[in-house]
Structures are given as structure tokens and as C-alpha cells.
Amino acid sequence: MSLLIKNGEIVTADSRYIADIYCEGETITKIDRNLAAPAGTEVIDAKGKYVFPGFIDPHVHIYLPFMGTFSKDTYETGSQAALVGGTTTLIEMCCPAKKDDALASFELWMSQAVGKSACDFSFHMGVSRFDPQTEGQLREIVQRGISSFKIFLAYKGAFGVDDTELYRTLKLAKELGVVVTAHCENETLVAERCKELLAAGKTNPGQHHESRPPAVEAEGVHHLMSFAELTGASVYIVHLSCKESLDQAIAARQRGVRVGVETLIQYLTLDKTYAELPKFEGAKYVMSPPLRDKRNQSVLWNGLRDGLINTVATDHAPFDFKKQKPMGKADFTKIPNGIPSLEERINLLYTYGVRTGKIDLHTMVNAASTQVAKQFDLFPKKGAIQPGADADLVVFDPNYRGKISVKTQHMAVDYSAFEGWPLEGRASVVTVRGQVAARDGKFTGKLGRGKFLKRKPSHF
Numbered sequence: 138m139s140l141l142i143k144n145g146e147i148v149t150a151d152s153r154y155i156a157d158i159y160c161e162g163e164t165i166t167k168i169d170r171n172l173a174a175p176a177g178t179e180v181i182d183a184k185g186k187y188v189f190p191g192f193i194d195p196h197v198h199i200y201l202p203f204m205g206t207f208s209k210d211t212y213e214t215g216s217q218a219a220l221v222g223g224t225t226t227l228i229e230m231c232c233p234a235k236k237d238d239a240l241a242s243f244e245l246w247m248s249q250a251v252g253k254s255a256c257d258f259s260f261h262m263g264v265s266r267f268d269p270q271t272e273g274q275l276r277e278i279v280q281r282g283i284s285s286f287k288i289f290l291a292y293k294g295a296f297g298v299d300d301t302e303l304y305r306t307l308k309l310a311k312e313l314g315v316v317v318t319a320h321c322e323n324e325t326l327v328a329e330r331c332k333e334l335l336a337a338g339k340t341n342p343g344q345h346h347e348s349r350p351p352a353v354e355a356e357g358v359h360h361l362m363s364f365a366e367l368t369g370a371s372v373y374i375v376h377l378s379c380k381e382s383l384d385q386a387i388a389a390r391q392r393g394v395r396v397g398v399e400t401l402i403q404y405l406t407l408d409k410t411y412a413e414l415p416k417f418e419g420a421k422y423v424m425s426p427p428l429r430d431k432r433n434q435s436v437l438w439n440g441l442r443d444g445l446i447n448t449v450a451t452d453h454a455p456f457d458f459k460k461q462k463p464m465g466k467a468d469f470t471k472i473p474n475g476i477p478s479l480e481e482r483i484n485l486l487y488t489y490g491v492r493t494g495k496i497d498l499h500t501m502v503n504a505a506s507t508q509v510a511k512q513f514d515l516f517p518k519k520g521a522i523q524p525g526a527d528a529d530l531v532v533f534d535p536n537y538r539g540k541i542s543v544k545t546q547h548m549a550v551d552y553s554a555f556e557g558w559p560l561e562g563r564a565s566v567v568t569v570r571g572q573v574a575a576r577d578g579k580f581t582g583k584l585g586r587g588k589f590l591k592r593k594p595s596h597f
């Protein structure tokens with residue numbers, strides 16, 4: 138089976154030119170002008186369109202038992218949503234609870250995806266406990282193709298690790314060359330502030346951001362930076378939301394700490410006033426770290442442009458507005474945290490980042506594909522358009538005009554946080570390893586074709 142994408146404007150992290158891309162089987166084999174199509178080749182005309190490397194979301198939750206409920210997507214729905222939106226690879230957080238066995242959890246998360254996903258996938262292995270048995274299992278999981286761990290400094294009593302566990306996890310990661318991704322918020326500060334707010338009768342969704350202001354996140358980042366500095370481990374801050382936290386990461390880099398920084402499309406486009414919407418509408422916008430004061434948005438866009446922030450993810454965590462968010466109707470601390478956005482990351486990044494001049498196309502491709510592939514040991518099979526790379530390609534139509542709506546989305550959740558938002562461009566054709574998987578907002582791929590991507594640690 139061969140595929141020829143003709144006359145598109147190829148845009149990568151560092152180049153831009155018009156050419157044809159020829160793919161044999163699952164791989165890009167030739168890039169040149171005026172390539173001929175041998176008999177039987179599927180030809181896609183990309184004239185007037187961009188061709189990007191398949192986008193990679195480095196932080197999603199598909200299967201997530203959390204806050205007394207389960208996130209709504211499955212790999213069947215989640216991978217369709219990803220592909221329609223131009224994301225061809227997902228890296229999911231495998232999130233065992235403290236009491237859970239690491240290896241059994243890894244196998245459970247794998248079983249959710251294998252034979253079901255239409256896009257390629259991998260996992261960050263969550264470490265919610267560190268003891269001799271877990272250590273042995275983590276070594277085994279790395280052997281099976283995982284090169285990143287995930288730790289939470291938040292969610293006391295659920296996923297959160299203590300400082301001894303944090304130190305030992307980082308030491309093991311350093312030995313194995315694994316990068317440690319981290320949710321940075323000081324869990325004690327969160328717990329104390331939640332108690333105070335509730336005692337004062339402040340129970341609505343708009344109080345969520347009062348319980349975890351920027352200093353709470355910045356303290357978490359500083360904490361992680363100190364541990365990374367002492368152990369020499371390579372770390373990656375997930376969902377960084379504000380200037381105070383970015384300042385801590387930059388200061389640590391200046392001291393020699395190897396730290397990657399991820400922000401989310403939600404922090405770039407939404408602010409805390411959404412979580413303050415009346416009639417419990419704000420619950421749609423409750424996530425952690427919370428949406429921030431609008432002044433942070435320019436800091437994040439500029440950080441992306443200047444390379445201080447490396448990646449843009451979604452932290453996709455879908456919980457229904459009608460049935461799940463109301464678990465916290467009388468107490469904001471019980472609202473399942475998460476703002477679904479897997480399907481819209483690239484469209485939003487393009488419309489509200491590139492079209493408005495905040496970032497250029499190369500920065501978009503870099504932050505949503507190439508840097509992710511480099512950070513997580515997938516490059517150059519993923520994140521690149523060159524012979525030998527996987528034929529994961531996004532033919533993107535900059536002339537599309539439309540609006541986001543829950544009515545047309547593929548994510549299995551009953552609302553869109555971006556309902557009615559105009560879009561100026563979207564993925565027109567999306568391929569995964571040489572096969573077309575989405576066209577103009579419709580899934581056309583094959584469930585179960587997605588492959589588990591084995592990754593080899595490189596962060597020694």
C-alpha cells in the first residue's frame with residue numbers, strides 16, 4: 138500500500154517548503170517535487186494546505202479512576218477524537234492508586250488500549266508508592282518499553298508521594314535514564330486551604346482557584362527542582378499554568394537542572410473567570426492546577442515562542458457536566474477535576490496562537506509534536522517529516538471556517554469548554570503510519586490499529 142501527498146506546504150519545527158511526500162507501507166520514503174504515483178497509490182491533493190508531522194499529546198487521561206468516578210472516554214472514543222483533531226499519538230498517564238500494584242496497573246492500562254486504539258500510544262508510568270517491590274516492578278516496566286515516570290506532589294492520600302518516595306523515584310530514574318514527569322502543587326497547602334474555605338461556607342466552583350493559588354504551584358515546582366538538582370534526574374513539569382511557576386523552572390535551569398516544561402491549551406486560552414460562572418457552570422472549568430488570572434496567558438505564549446516552555450498538551454480528563462461534575466455541587470473539592478480538550482488542541486493552537494500572531498507555525502509544530510517526540514524518546518520516528526519517519530501526517534486546511542460544538546465532537550463527554558468558539562483552520566486529512574484515519578472532521582480509521590510505542594530511556 139502506498140500513499141502520495143502532493144503539492145502541500147510542508148511545515149516542520151525548522152523548515153517550510155512545497156513538495157510531495159511518498160509513503161510506502163507505514164513509512165515516509167521520498168520527499169521531492171513532482172513525484173510520480175505508481176499504480177495503486179492513494180493520492181491526496183494538498184495544494185493550498187499545510188502538511189505537518191502527526192501531533193503528539195504528551196499528557197492525556199483516557200482510563201482514569203479519580204475522585205470517586207471514572208473519566209468518560211475509552212480508547213475507542215478518545216483515539217477517534219484525537220485523530221479527527223490531528224493528534225496521531227497519545228501518551229497517557231498510567232495512574233495507579235497508592236494501594237495498587239505497579240505492574241498490574243501497567244497491564245490494566247495497556248489492556249484498555251491494545252486492540253482498541255486507532256492511534257499510536259504509550260504511557261508515563263505513575264509512581265504512587267515507592268517500596269522494594271514497586272522498585273523491581275518499575276525496572277520491569279522500563280524493560281517493557283516505558284521511558285518516563287509520573288509522580289504527583291498533589292492529591293494527598295490518592296496518588297501523591299511523600300518526599301522519601303520522591304527522592305527514591307528520582308534516584309531510580311537517574312540510574313535508568315528515565316524522565317520523571319510531575320504534577321507540581323504543594324498538597325499540604327491545598328488541603329489546608331480547602332478546609333479553611335469550606336469552613337467559611339465558600340463551597341462553589343469559583344473557590345477552586347482560591348484553594349490553590351500560584352504560590353501553591355510555584356512551591357511544588359521549587360520543591361521538585363531541589364530534588365532534581367540533588368539527584369541529577371531529568372524532570373518534566375506537567376501542566377504549568379502561571380508565571381510564578383515558570384520563574385522557578387527557569388531559575389532551576391540556570392542552576393543546571395534538566396527540566397522540560399509543558400503547558401496546556403486550556404491555560405493559553407481560558408482564564409479563571411470561566412470557573413466563576415454562575416449556576417454551577419463554572420464546574421465545567423475546574424481542573425488542577427486551576428485556570429489563572431488572564432495576565433498569565435501572555436507569559437505562557439511568550440514562553441512558548443522563546444522556547445522556555447517546551448510542549449503544549451491537553452491533560453484531557455473528561456467528566457460529564459450533568460452527572461459527574463455535580464458530585465461537587467455542595468463542595469467544590471469534590472468536583473471531578475478536568476477540562477476535556479483532546480480533540481481541539483491543534484485547532485485552538487492554530488486559531489488562537491498562530492492566526493493571532495502569538496506564535497509562528499514552527500513553534501506550533503515544535504511544541505505539539507517535535508519537542509514531545511524528542512523529550513519522550515519517540516524522535517525521529519515521530520515528530521518529523523523525513524525519509525524513515527512513520528507516515529503520520531496532518532494535511533491542514535487554513536481556509537476552513539467553523540465553530541466548536543459538543544454536537545459534532547467525538548469525545549465521549551456531554552459538554553465542550555469551548556462551545557461556539559470560532560475556528561480558522563482544521564485538519565483535513567490525517568494519516569497514521571501510511572493509512573488515512575480522519576478526513577474533514579470525520580473518523581475514517583480502524584479501531585485497534587493503534588500500536589504501543591516501545592520507548593528506550595535516554596535521560597542519563
Ligand code: URP
Pocket residue numbers: 198320376423424425426452454474475476
Ligand atoms: O484537573 C486535572 N488536571 N485532572 C486530571 C488529573 C491531573 O492532575 O492531571
Ligand code: ZN
Pocket residue numbers: 320375376425426
Ligand atoms: Zn495533574
Ligand code: ZN
Pocket residue numbers: 196197198230452
Ligand atoms: Zn493529568
